[in-house]
Amino acid sequence: MRHGTDAQIMAEVNERALIRKIAWRTLPLILLSFFVALVDRANISFAAATMNADLGFSETVYGIGASVFFLGYALLEVPSNLLLAKFGARVWLARIMLTWGVISILTAFVHMPWHFYAMRFALGVAEAGFYPGVILYLSSWFPGEHRAWAISRFYVALPLSYVVMGSIAAPLLAMHGWLGLHGWQWLLIVEGLPSVLLALVLIAALPDRPETAPWLDKRERGWLADVLAREAAAAGPPSHSVLHALTNRFVLMLGCANALNYIAINAVVFSAPKLLAQGTGLDVAGVGRVVSAGGVAIALGVLVVSMLAGRTTARTLVTYAGLMGLAAAGLALLWLGGTGASTIAGYVLYIAAAQTAGMLPLAVVSRLIPAGDRPAGLAMANTISQGGGFLGPITWGVLADATGSYQLGVALLIPVSLTAAAVALAVRARSLRAG
Numbered sequence: 548m549r550h551g552t553d554a555q556i557m558a559e560v561n562e563r564a565l566i567r568k569i570a571w572r573t574l575p576l577i578l579l580s581f582f583v584a585l586v587d588r589a590n591i592s593f594a595a596a597t598m599n600a601d602l603g604f605s606e607t608v609y610g611i612g613a614s615v616f617f618l619g620y621a622l623l624e625v626p627s628n629l630l631l632a633k634f635g636a637r638v639w640l641a642r643i644m645l646t647w648g649v650i651s652i653l654t655a656f657v658h659m660p661w662h663f664y665a666m667r668f669a670l671g672v673a674e675a676g677f678y679p680g681v682i683l684y685l686s687s688w689f690p691g692e693h694r695a696w697a698i699s700r701f702y703v704a705l706p707l708s709y710v711v712m713g714s715i716a717a718p719l720l721a722m723h724g725w726l727g728l729h730g731w732q733w734l735l736i737v738e739g740l741p742s743v744l745l746a747l748v749l750i751a752a753l754p755d756r757p758e759t760a761p762w763l764d765k766r767e768r769g770w771l772a773d774v775l776a777r778e779a780a781a782a783g784p785p786s787h788s789v790l791h792a793l794t795n796r797f798v799l800m801l802g803c804a805n806a807l808n809y810i811a812i813n814a815v816v817f818s819a820p821k822l823l824a825q826g827t828g829l830d831v832a833g834v835g836r837v838v839s840a841g842g843v844a845i846a847l848g849v850l851v852v853s854m855l856a857g858r859t860t861a862r863t864l865v866t867y868a869g870l871m872g873l874a875a876a877g878l879a880l881l882w883l884g885g886t887g888a889s890t891i892a893g894y895v896l897y898i899a900a901a902q903t904a905g906m907l908p909l910a911v912v913s914r915l916i917p918a919g920d921r922p923a924g925l926a927m928a929n930t931i932s933q934g935g936g937f938l939g940p941i942t943w944g945v946l947a948d949a950t951g952s953y954q955l956g957v958a959l960l961i962p963v964s965l966t967a968a969a970v971a972l973a974v975r976a977r978s979l980r981a982g
Contacts (some may be wrong), residue, residue: 565767569688572762574700576753577681580644582704583742584677586711587651587670588616590738592817593716594731596824596831601729604660610944612663613817617809617936619671624933625793627676628683628926636684639676641750646673648742655728655735679925682909686921687756690774695863695910699853702906706849709842709898716820717832779918792920793927800974801908802931807967808871809935811878811960812901814943819894822953826881826890837891844899852903860911864975867907871968873900875961882957901964908932908971915978 591598591613599609631639650673654666682698689697719737720730728736754760757771792798815822819841823834848870855866877897884890909925916924946956 562770565770566689566693568762568767569757570697570700572754572760573685573688574697576749577684578701578704580640580742580745580749581678581681581701582708582711583644583745584647584674585705585708586738587647587742588674590651590716590734591654591667593720593820593831593835594734595817596731596820597720597723597729598731601731602658602663604663606944606947607941608660608663608944610817610941610947612660612667613813613940613944614937615664616667616671617813617933619668620675621671621930621933621937623672623675624679624930625789625923625926628679628922629789631676631680631683632922635755636680637750637753637755640680640684640753641746643674643677643680644742644749645746648739648746649673651739651742652736655732655739676926679909679929682913682925683921686913686918687775688771690771691778691914694913695907696853698906698910699849702849703846705902705906706842706845709845710839711842716835720831775918778914789923792916792923795916795920795924795927797915797974797978798912798924798928799931800970800977801912802928804867804967804970804974805905805908805928805932806935807963807970808874808901808905809932810939810942811874811963812898812905812939813936814939814956814960815894815897815901817940818943818947818953819898823890823894825953826884827887829887837894840891841895841898844895845902848899848903849906852907860914860978861975863907863911864971864978867904867911867971868968868975870900870904870907871964871971874904875964875968877901878957878961878964882954882961904967911974 595604595609598604599606604612627639627643647670650666650670654663654670657663657666681701685694685697685701716734719734722728722733723730725733754762757763757768760768763771819838820831820834823829823837824831827833827837829837852866852870855862874897877893877895877900880889880893880896882893884893909928912925912928913921943953943956946959947953
């Protein structure tokens with residue numbers, strides 16, 4: 548039992564110092580884990596530069612393989628998040644990392660299209676629940692007004708993954724012939740190993756919840772519990788129904804907004820090395836530098852947006868809509884360009900705006916639904932988002948095979964991004980009416 552009034556507890560606790568303490572104890576491991584997940588998910592885009600030729604894969608085959616990751620991911624998203632709520636973040640996130648690391652390594656040994664499809668689907672199943680699970684985990688540590696800031700600090704792993712992949716892809720591909728393996732095989736093996744090792748670190752070092760953290764004193768635990776309880780009360784009583792949480796209007800609308808965003812993101816990301824090579828004439832190392840530059844641009848975008856958005860849901864949603872408008876402008880520049888400079892500028896603008904926007908919808912969902920509905924609600928919003936991830940690469944691959952270029956695909960993604968902006972503004976209007 549705590550002693551003293553809520554006002555006394557608030558006066559005794561330095562809020563900023565407490566948030567910094569929590570951030571240093573939780574976010575570095577989460578950031579590193581997310582970074583490894585992103586590398587293992589997207590390293591296939593660099594491997595494809597030589598893998599497709601070695602194995603005789605067409606753009607359609609590769610697009611299907613890139614897409615089925617998101618099918619496996621989406622199907623297991625909600626069950627995985629419910630299990631995380633049951634077993635705790637430390638154990639469940641470590642389990643996720645261990646399995647996806649092993650599967651990522653095994654992908655290096657595929658020989659036929661169905662092997663490729665099976666491993667990508669299995670990788671999605673293994674990683675299911677990681678991102679919404681992290682948002683759920685952070686929701687138990689950071690009050691709502693600090694949550695977007697906290698998410699932005701671990702989301703920096705996304706641009707870091709671009710920088711690292713762009714820097715090390717060429718040296719790893721150059722290992723072609725070592726021990727009888729292709730360069731793309733070495734790329735998948737070397738980049739898969741860290742997640743296996745990190746799973747062991749995570750289970751030993753990640754704190755589960757504030758109530759059991761020895762580095763928080765009673766006053767700090769009390770303050771945090773009071774703030775989170777007030778936020779939970781303001782969001783309304785939990786439905787105590789998984790179905791109700793899954794069909795919450797804000798869950799569905801924000802999930803759809805981000806699904807539209809991910810249709811475009813995953814189409815571009817999984818073909819970025821080839822798209823940039825065609826548009827600029829650069830070799831693998833040169834393309835890697837452009838991808839790294841995109842990562843730096845995302846990092847800047849994340850830092851700027853974390854200062855502009857987060858205090859209120861209305862501001863966050865307006866920021867999301869603005870970013871999607873910038874993403875559409877980047878796609879238009881890619882489509883209308885025709886020079887190496889315009890291709891690079893369009894890609895960097897698009898990837899910075901779209902990927903930065905991707906961190907915001909689940910942060911908003913976590914504030915608009917009751918705490919008891921978050922495990923299912925956050926997972927459902929991300930499941931819908933990953934549906935877009937499934938549709939994007941496969942459609943993109945079919946269009947590329949049919950037309951011989953990526954131009955038509957880029958053009959079709961412009962209205963998709965603008966529609967995502969419109970949905971976010973509709974959510975803003977409904978949230979303001981709901982009070």
